[in-house]
Amino acid sequence: MAVPSSDIPLPDKPQKVFDRDAEWQELVAFACDSRPEARLGVVSGRLRQGKTYLLEALTGALGGFYFGAQQGTQTESLSHLANELARYTNAPSPPHWHGWEDATDDLLALGDRRPTPIVLDEFPDLVRQSPSLPSILHSAYRHHDGGRPGQARLLLTGSSLPLMHRLFSTASPLHELSDLHLTLHPFDYRQAARFWGIDDPVLALLVHAVVGGTPVYRHDFVQDDAPTGREDFDAWVCRTVLNPGKPLYREAYHLLQEEIDHKDRALCHSALAAVATGCSTQGQVADCLGAPLTDTARCLGLLREHGLLHSEPDAFRPGLIRLRVTEPLLAFEHAVVRPHRSALAQQDSVAVWKHARPDFDSMVARSHFAQICRDWALHFTDPDTFGARPGSAAHGSVADPAHPGGKDMAAEVVVRGHGGVRDGSLLSVGLARWDEVMDLTHLERLRILRDILADRGEDTTRTRSACYSGVGFSPALRTAEAQGQVVLVDMDRLYGRR
Structure with a gap:
C-alpha cells in the first residue's frame, strides 16, 4: 500500500462515482504517495466495469493525465499520445518522438514537481502494437540506481484479462515494479439494486438476472430506463434487451467478439449456451455440443481465462468441477434470447418474450437465485x-x-x-x-x-x-x-x- 504524504490532501470521491469507495481510496493513496521515486500501478477488470470512468475522475480530481489507447499502429498511437500531451501541458506543438523510449521519458517527467497520476488506459492495445513496450517501461524505471527519481504515478489499465495476467504476473519484469494491483469487479447484487434505484428485492433480482452488476448498462446501454415495478419488468425487457434500437440488444455478442478470437467464437457461443441451459460439467457440455472432449476443454479454458466462465469444485465431490456463466447478460442471451433470435427479426418483441419468459423463469432466474x-x-x-x-x-x-x-x-x-x-x-x-x-x-x-x-x-x-x-x-x-x-x-x- 502506498503511503500518502500528510501535507497532500486526499480528494474526496466525486459524487458522480457510485460506490467504489474502497477502490477510490486505493487509487488516491497510490496517486498521492509522497515517496520520491516514480511508481507503477495496475488496474484491471472485464469490459464495461467503469475503469475508464473511475480513472478519468481520479485524473480530474488530481490534475493528472489520461490517455485512452485504441487499436491501431504504433505510429498512430504515439501521434495521438503526443497531441494529448501537448494539450495537457499547453505546449505550442506536440513533441516529436522517435519511439516509446522518448514518450516514456516525457510521460514520467510529468511527475518531476509533484505526485501526478498518469493513466494509460487499455495498455494491452499498446503492447499489441509495440511488443517491446513492457521492456521499455522496465528499463525506464530501472535506469537509475534505487529507482527513477520523481513522483510520476503511472497507472496501466486493461480489460484483456489474459494479457494483463501475462504482463503483470509474478514472472513478469513489470510485476516487481508495481505497487498497486487493483481489480474492478461488477457491483454485487445489493450494490446493483441501489445503483438501479430498485427497492423491491424480487424486482432487483429479476433485473440482476438480466444485466448483472455491470455499471455501464445502467446509463449508456438503456439510457437510464429502469423498470418502475414488478408489473413493468416484462415491458422493460422488451424495450431494452430485446429492442434492436438499444445497444444492450447486441451486447452479449459484442462481448465475445471483443474477447475471443474469431476461430473460437462459434464454439464458445455454443458452450455458453450449454452451460446457461443447465450443463454444469465439462463432460455434459461436450455431450451437448457433440464435440471432442479436447476441443471442449480448450474452449472452456478460453472462456475461463477471459473471466466469462467460472469453475469451482462440487462441495461434496471435489473432483467434480462445476461451471457457471459469470456475466448474467451472457447467460440471459444464450439461454433465453438466442433460441428466439430469428423470431425477433420477424415478430414483435412482446410476442417473442411471451414465449421466452418460461425459459427465463425455469433456467435463468432459478439458477441466478441460487447463486x-x-x-x-x-x-x-x-x-x-x-x-x-x-x-x-x-x-x-x-x-x-x-x-x-x-x-x-x-x-x-x-x-x-x-x-x-x-x-x-x-x-x-x-x-x-x-x-x-x-x-x-x-x-x-x-x-x-x-x-x-x-x-x-x-x-x-x-x-x-x-x-x-x-x-x-x-x-x-x-x-x-x-x-x-x-x-x-x-x-x-x-x-x-x-
Missing part, C-alpha cells in the same frame, strides 16, 4: 448465522443410496468454514427454491441429505439446515425456525431489508 443465495451466505452473513465465518459456499451433490443409479441429491447452498472444499467444517446445507413456498418436506430432505453425508464421513454435528425461498415459507417451517431447527432466508433477508 445469489451462495453470495449472501459467503459475503453477507455474520458468524452467528452458521456458527462460524464462512470460507466457501458452493453447490453440492451426492448419490442417493435409496435410488442407485438415479438422480443425485443436491443442495444448492453448501457452506463450509475456512480450510478448503473438504477440509473446511460443514457449517450449513441448504436448498434454494426461487418459485416454491418451502415447507417441512424440504427440511426433511435436508435431514436425509445430512444423514447420507454423515454415513460418508462428514462431521454434521454442527451443520445447520437452511432454506432459501423467493416466495416464502409455510407456518410450520416458520415454527421449526423458531425452534432452532432451520435457518430461513427470504428475499428481504437476502437484500438486507431485515
Whole structure:
C-alpha cells in the first residue's frame, strides 16, 4: 500500500462515482504517495466495469493525465499520445518522438514537481502494437540506481484479462515494479439494486438476472430506463434487451467478439449456451455440443481465462468441477434470447418474450437465485448465522443410496468454514427454491441429505439446515425456525431489508 504524504490532501470521491469507495481510496493513496521515486500501478477488470470512468475522475480530481489507447499502429498511437500531451501541458506543438523510449521519458517527467497520476488506459492495445513496450517501461524505471527519481504515478489499465495476467504476473519484469494491483469487479447484487434505484428485492433480482452488476448498462446501454415495478419488468425487457434500437440488444455478442478470437467464437457461443441451459460439467457440455472432449476443454479454458466462465469444485465431490456463466447478460442471451433470435427479426418483441419468459423463469432466474443465495451466505452473513465465518459456499451433490443409479441429491447452498472444499467444517446445507413456498418436506430432505453425508464421513454435528425461498415459507417451517431447527432466508433477508 502506498503511503500518502500528510501535507497532500486526499480528494474526496466525486459524487458522480457510485460506490467504489474502497477502490477510490486505493487509487488516491497510490496517486498521492509522497515517496520520491516514480511508481507503477495496475488496474484491471472485464469490459464495461467503469475503469475508464473511475480513472478519468481520479485524473480530474488530481490534475493528472489520461490517455485512452485504441487499436491501431504504433505510429498512430504515439501521434495521438503526443497531441494529448501537448494539450495537457499547453505546449505550442506536440513533441516529436522517435519511439516509446522518448514518450516514456516525457510521460514520467510529468511527475518531476509533484505526485501526478498518469493513466494509460487499455495498455494491452499498446503492447499489441509495440511488443517491446513492457521492456521499455522496465528499463525506464530501472535506469537509475534505487529507482527513477520523481513522483510520476503511472497507472496501466486493461480489460484483456489474459494479457494483463501475462504482463503483470509474478514472472513478469513489470510485476516487481508495481505497487498497486487493483481489480474492478461488477457491483454485487445489493450494490446493483441501489445503483438501479430498485427497492423491491424480487424486482432487483429479476433485473440482476438480466444485466448483472455491470455499471455501464445502467446509463449508456438503456439510457437510464429502469423498470418502475414488478408489473413493468416484462415491458422493460422488451424495450431494452430485446429492442434492436438499444445497444444492450447486441451486447452479449459484442462481448465475445471483443474477447475471443474469431476461430473460437462459434464454439464458445455454443458452450455458453450449454452451460446457461443447465450443463454444469465439462463432460455434459461436450455431450451437448457433440464435440471432442479436447476441443471442449480448450474452449472452456478460453472462456475461463477471459473471466466469462467460472469453475469451482462440487462441495461434496471435489473432483467434480462445476461451471457457471459469470456475466448474467451472457447467460440471459444464450439461454433465453438466442433460441428466439430469428423470431425477433420477424415478430414483435412482446410476442417473442411471451414465449421466452418460461425459459427465463425455469433456467435463468432459478439458477441466478441460487447463486445469489451462495453470495449472501459467503459475503453477507455474520458468524452467528452458521456458527462460524464462512470460507466457501458452493453447490453440492451426492448419490442417493435409496435410488442407485438415479438422480443425485443436491443442495444448492453448501457452506463450509475456512480450510478448503473438504477440509473446511460443514457449517450449513441448504436448498434454494426461487418459485416454491418451502415447507417441512424440504427440511426433511435436508435431514436425509445430512444423514447420507454423515454415513460418508462428514462431521454434521454442527451443520445447520437452511432454506432459501423467493416466495416464502409455510407456518410450520416458520415454527421449526423458531425452534432452532432451520435457518430461513427470504428475499428481504437476502437484500438486507431485515
